[in-house]
Amino acid sequence: MTKKYRCRYLAHGLYIHYDCFRHCHLSIHSPNERNNNYIVPYKGPKDKANWEEIFKNKNKLVSEMREGVIPPFCKGCHWIEEFDENSENQFLSDLDNYIDMIWVGHSNDCNSKCIYCFAYQEIVEKRTTKAYDIIPLFKEMLNQKIYNLEKEPEAHVSFAMGEPTLLKKFDDIINLFAKAGNKNFALYTNGIRFSRMTAKYIKNMNIVISLDAGTKETFKKIKGVDKFKDVCSTIKKYAKEANKTDPKRLGVKYIIIPNVNDNKEEIDKWLDLCINKLDVKYLIADVEEHWFVNKCGEIPQYVKDLLIYIRQHCQDENIHFEFYDRALVLNL
Numbered sequence: 348m349t350k351k352y353r354c355r356y357l358a359h360g361l362y363i364h365y366d367c368f369r370h371c372h373l374s375i376h377s378p379n380e381r382n383n384n385y386i387v388p389y390k391g392p393k394d395k396a397n398w399e400e401i402f403k404n405k406n407k408l409v410s411e412m413r414e415g416v417i418p419p420f421c422k423g424c425h426w427i428e429e430f431d432e433n434s435e436n437q438f439l440s441d442l443d444n445y446i447d448m449i450w451v452g453h454s455n456d457c458n459s460k461c462i463y464c465f466a467y468q469e470i471v472e473k474r475t476t477k478a479y480d481i482i483p484l485f486k487e488m489l490n491q492k493i494y495n496l497e498k499e500p501e502a503h504v505s506f507a508m509g510e511p512t513l514l515k516k517f518d519d520i521i522n523l524f525a526k527a528g529n530k531n532f533a534l535y536t537n538g539i540r541f542s543r544m545t546a547k548y549i550k551n552m553n554i555v556i557s558l559d560a561g562t563k564e565t566f567k568k569i570k571g572v573d574k575f576k577d578v579c580s581t582i583k584k585y586a587k588e589a590n591k592t593d594p595k596r597l598g599v600k601y602i603i604i605p606n607v608n609d610n611k612e613e614i615d616k617w618l619d620l621c622i623n624k625l626d627v628k629y630l631i632a633d634v635e636e637h638w639f640v641n642k643c644g645e646i647p648q649y650v651k652d653l654l655i656y657i658r659q660h661c662q663d664e665n666i667h668f669e670f671y672d673r674a675l676v677l678n679l
């Protein structure tokens with residue numbers, strides 16, 4: 348019997364990129380295939396979103412995956428699930444035509460210059476893309492039940508490119524979806540700007556801020572801006588709100604970047620700052636992506652030891668902890 352596979356994002360995900368729609372914002376494990384994670388062109392409200400074409404494309408790939416054929420851009424991705432080859436009827440709703448996961452990625456505008464960021468690389472290459480008005484697209488998706496909260500009440504809107512709090516329509520996007528009954532938002536923000544709207548909807552938010560440093564000197568080296576204090580202040584405010592409802596609503600991350608912050612002294616300062624001064628209850632660790640890809644996932648033991656060290660410290664302090672994408676696939 349052939350093995351059967353699925354990915355919930357291939358079935359129902361939509362990454363809105365600057366000039367096209369993609370299935371997801373990932374393909375980190377197949378960097379050379381990244382550009383093939385592409386569905387149809389879309390550059391803003393002047394274009395008509397071709398939903399028929401989008402779902403035809405998704406159905407084809409989903410059906411092939413159910414027959415054991417994994418698209419090249421998905422190969423190695425940890426979101427692929429293998430399912431019981433005797434249960435033909437499992438996950439048949441993967442072939443239903445609706446979206447339940449949106450990544451908002453139509454602008455790479457940012458107020459930070461993180462050395463590991465793909466968006467920043469594009470900004471350096473003078474490819475900054477300002478946001479177009481995305482509200483008409485979202486209204487269409489909600490009105491036509493393309494984004495379908497009835498089929499999936501736990502549907503998710505995630506901000507996954509550039510600095511979301513700089514979007515002119517950031518508050519409008521949150522309001523629009525919240526009023527439609529959307530309960531889950533994910534916000535990947537650099538924390539330089541505090542967003543009242545985010546604090547207001549904290550019980551529906553999953554906020555991730557990558558601080559990556561315990562000192563302002565290291566922070567500046569990584570971020571290229573002198574905003575350590577501002578970010579700490581934002582983290583403290585979000586942590587205060589999150590701790591009133593669910594402390595896991597705010598996660599603070601440390602991305603290990605070789606030759607920059609790959610040492611215990613910096614990590615200890617970050618741990619102390621987050622846990623004891625900013626009152627953060629959920630920490631995350633990862634490994635820098637460009638470096639990880641260049642090393643083909645071969646990570647030296649000292650980096651693995653640092654990841655394990657962070658996890659151990661969190662366990663000892665009773666702090667929620669998680670490894671993210673690259674660190675996660677190391678299976679430590």
Ligand code: SF4
Nearest residue numbers: 354371374421424426
């Ligand atoms: S398997 Fe991974 S790369 Fe492929 S669609 Fe799913 S999340 Fe994206």
